[in-house]
Amino acid sequence: MDSIKKRTYDAIVIGSGISGGWAVKELTEKKLKTLVLERGRDVKHIQDYPTTMKEPWEFEHRGQMPLEVRKANPIASRCYIFREDAAHFVVKDDEHPYIQDKPFDWIRGYQTGGKSLLWARQTQRWSALDFEGPARDGFAVEWPIKYDDLAPWYSHVERFAGISGNRDSLPQLPDGEFLPPHELTCVEKYFREQMTKAYKDRHVIIGRCAHITQPQPIHTQQGRGQCLNRSLCQRGCPYGGYFSSNASTLPWAAKTGKMTLRPNSVVHSIIYDEKKQKATGVRVFDSETKQMIEFYAKIIFVNAAAFNTNLILLNSTSNRFPNGLGNDNGLMGKYVAFHNYRARINAEYEGFADMTTEGIRPNGSYIPRFRNVFKQETDFLRGYAAGLYTSRYRVHDNEAIGLDLKKSLEINNKWSNWQVNSHMMGETIPKESNYVALDKTQLDPFGMPKLKISIDYDDNDEKMVKDYIEQLTEMFTVAGFKNIRANDSKQAPGLDIHEMGGVRMGKDPKTSLLNAWNQLHACKNVFVTDGACMTSTATQNPSLTYMALTARAVDYAVKELKKRNL
Ligand SMILES: Cc1cc2nc3c(=O)[nH]c(=O)nc-3n(C[C@H](O)[C@H](O)[C@H](O)COP(=O)(O)OP(=O)(O)OC[C@H]3O[C@@H](n4cnc5c(N)ncnc54)[C@H](O)[C@@H]3O)c2cc1C
Numbered sequence: 074m075d076s077i078k079k080r081t082y083d084a085i086v087i088g089s090g091i092s093g094g095w096a097v098k099e100l101t102e103k104k105l106k107t108l109v110l111e112r113g114r115d116v117k118h119i120q121d122y123p124t125t126m127k128e129p130w131e132f133e134h135r136g137q138m139p140l141e142v143r144k145a146n147p148i149a150s151r152c153y154i155f156r157e158d159a160a161h162f163v164v165k166d167d168e169h170p171y172i173q174d175k176p177f178d179w180i181r182g183y184q185t186g187g188k189s190l191l192w193a194r195q196t197q198r199w200s201a202l203d204f205e206g207p208a209r210d211g212f213a214v215e216w217p218i219k220y221d222d223l224a225p226w227y228s229h230v231e232r233f234a235g236i237s238g239n240r241d242s243l244p245q246l247p248d249g250e251f252l253p254p255h256e257l258t259c260v261e262k263y264f265r266e267q268m269t270k271a272y273k274d275r276h277v278i279i280g281r282c283a284h285i286t287q288p289q290p291i292h293t294q295q296g297r298g299q300c301l302n303r304s305l306c307q308r309g310c311p312y313g314g315y316f317s318s319n320a321s322t323l324p325w326a327a328k329t330g331k332m333t334l335r336p337n338s339v340v341h342s343i344i345y346d347e348k349k350q351k352a353t354g355v356r357v358f359d360s361e362t363k364q365m366i367e368f369y370a371k372i373i374f375v376n377a378a379a380f381n382t383n384l385i386l387l388n389s390t391s392n393r394f395p396n397g398l399g400n401d402n403g404l405m406g407k408y409v410a411f412h413n414y415r416a417r418i419n420a421e422y423e424g425f426a427d428m429t430t431e432g433i434r435p436n437g438s439y440i441p442r443f444r445n446v447f448k449q450e451t452d453f454l455r456g457y458a459a460g461l462y463t464s465r466y467r468v469h470d471n472e473a474i475g476l477d478l479k480k481s482l483e484i485n486n487k488w489s490n491w492q493v494n495s496h497m498m499g500e501t502i503p504k505e506s507n508y509v510a511l512d513k514t515q516l517d518p519f520g521m522p523k524l525k526i527s528i529d530y531d532d533n534d535e536k537m538v539k540d541y542i543e544q545l546t547e548m549f550t551v552a553g554f555k556n557i558r559a560n561d562s563k564q565a566p567g568l569d570i571h572e573m574g575g576v577r578m579g580k581d582p583k584t585s586l587l588n589a590w591n592q593l594h595a596c597k598n599v600f601v602t603d604g605a606c607m608t609s610t611a612t613q614n615p616s617l618t619y620m621a622l623t624a625r626a627v628d629y630a631v632k633e634l635k636k637r638n639l
């Protein structure tokens with residue numbers, strides 16, 4: 074009995090990444106004794122960032138991954154982050170196998186902090202137009218919330234996380250509670266001017282990103298300092314200059330004395346009590362002791378990242394829910410979607426030969442969506458945003474090393490033309506035929522059924538790739554950029570690392586799994602606030618929206634708990 078008491082909490086959070094970190098911060102601030110279950114090893118802020126202060130020459134392979142490692146990890150190797158300085162935060166292919174019914178590059182980070190250590194920190198709000206998208210354009214189901222429901226929660230998370238950005242007054246990309254923005258380069262400013270002259274609706278803005286460009290008291294209280302623009306963020310930042318669970322939400326929650334963080338705890342399933350008609354706890358496989366152990370709580374937040382959240386819920390079967398917890402309509406795992414990152418375009422600009430960049434900017438610039446924003450104007454639905462990055466490099470002898478390299482840099486003392494690079498970030502349409510499911514005949518090393526992923530592009534995506542290439546080529550031409558090279562990489566879905574859906578929000582329990590408060594329609598004390606809850610995908614980088622949805626759902630859950638409704 075004592076042992077059960079010891080394993081009983083007010084709340085359980087599954088996963089310690091971006092959304093789980095927010096869940097535990099909000100729950101513990103509201104005085105709930107909260108257990109965070111994390112499948113990976115513990116990573117403590119600063120002390121567990123082994124590469125953070127290394128110089129380039131201190132890496133055995135100068136940052137590259139050795140060929141045999143790349144051969145053994147074809148999936149992870151396709152992601153730009155899988156390099157010598159950060160590979161220890163990326164899941165290796167053979168450690169956590171899954172089934173690719175169709176090719177899908179599933180990039181994961183299994184440790185305290187999840188992918189919050191690795192992310193590129195781009196953080197844009199969704200707009201009213203995005204939440205209205207499915208209803209307006211007739212796909213997926215209607216969102217049960219509007220922008221105004223989430224706006225105060227965006228502000229709440231932005232102030233705490235620290236988001237830098239410029240107030241651009243664009244209806245398709247609402248402004249937030251911004252710290253001072255980074256600066257556009259001279260070429261980006263020039264491109265912005267050319268776009269404003271040539272088009273009414275195409276804008277070039279500085280990226281909005283989770284970097285502390287001017288610390289506020291709320292950041293120093295977290296022990297975080299100003300970003301020094303080292304651009305080595307994927308190693309973990311010793312100054313807490315960017316937002317990660319490890320630097321921000323988890324230590325904040327720990328300070329309340331209400332958080333217990335349990336690494337090496339692979340959640341197998343959620344326990345459902347048929348008499349009480351609610352979830353009472355979770356079953357955990359302890360990856361160190363190899364024992365199954367149960368923990369209990371009044372409310373459960375599932376924040377294992379979109380596909381693992383689907384996996385856990387589908388694996389949570391009972392007499393009442395033979396197909397997965399809350400899965401009365403059989404739609405769990407379906408209507409998953411992602412962002413279409415297939416196309417890129419590069420060019421050069423011969424102007425500004427006397428200018429270069431000063432220091433490093435851990436941010437890019439951004440072209441917000443301009444297609445089909447206010448009305449349908451193309452033969453595909455929805456649209457795309459575009460990342461933009463401009464830079465120059467010192468021309469040198471590529472073959473030279475050591476002193477010869479130094480000499481070649483000195484002798485030439487020449488800079489390349491400005492390089493202009495962009496990639497598309499397209500919205501994809503969630504469809505029933507894109508799904509994840511369990512293969513119960515194949516177990517992973519932790520005794521969990523393997524996840525089968527069956528996701529593909531469709532005709533809408535193909536048209537969007539074509540349009541991005543055409544439109545960006547035109548825009549680059551208008552700006553006088555030279556040597557324009559566009560490319561459709563044909564990469565499999567996944568490398569956007571923005572997988573979403575499967576446990577979507579909606580108004581009707583017949584066609585959705587979660588209500589407007591991220592509560593399972595059929596099991597009210599279980600909340601899903603990571604990417605699994607997303608009804609549609611918009612074009613924005615999604616994590617800021619997961620943070621805001623999480624904080625909003627916790628606020629609701631705790632009020633309901635107090636009213637004894639859960
Ligand atoms: C290289 C890279 C660049 C990115 N850039 C951006 C960007 O610029 N902007 C943006 O918005 N997003 C970006 N993302 C995506 C972003 O990282 C994710 O959207 C975000 O981390 C999702 O938060 P989460 O809490 O759902 O998942 P995660 O942060 O992945 O956390 C999930 C946690 O759950 C744990 N877990 C999983 N299964 C279980 C289980 N069974 N039991 C217990 N624990 C479990 C995992 O170990 C992990 O710690 C990027 C990602 C990567 C890798």
Ligand code: SF4
Nearest residue numbers: 300301303304310314
């Ligand atoms: S760029 Fe800023 S946040 Fe990133 S590692 Fe450097 S100081 Fe830290």
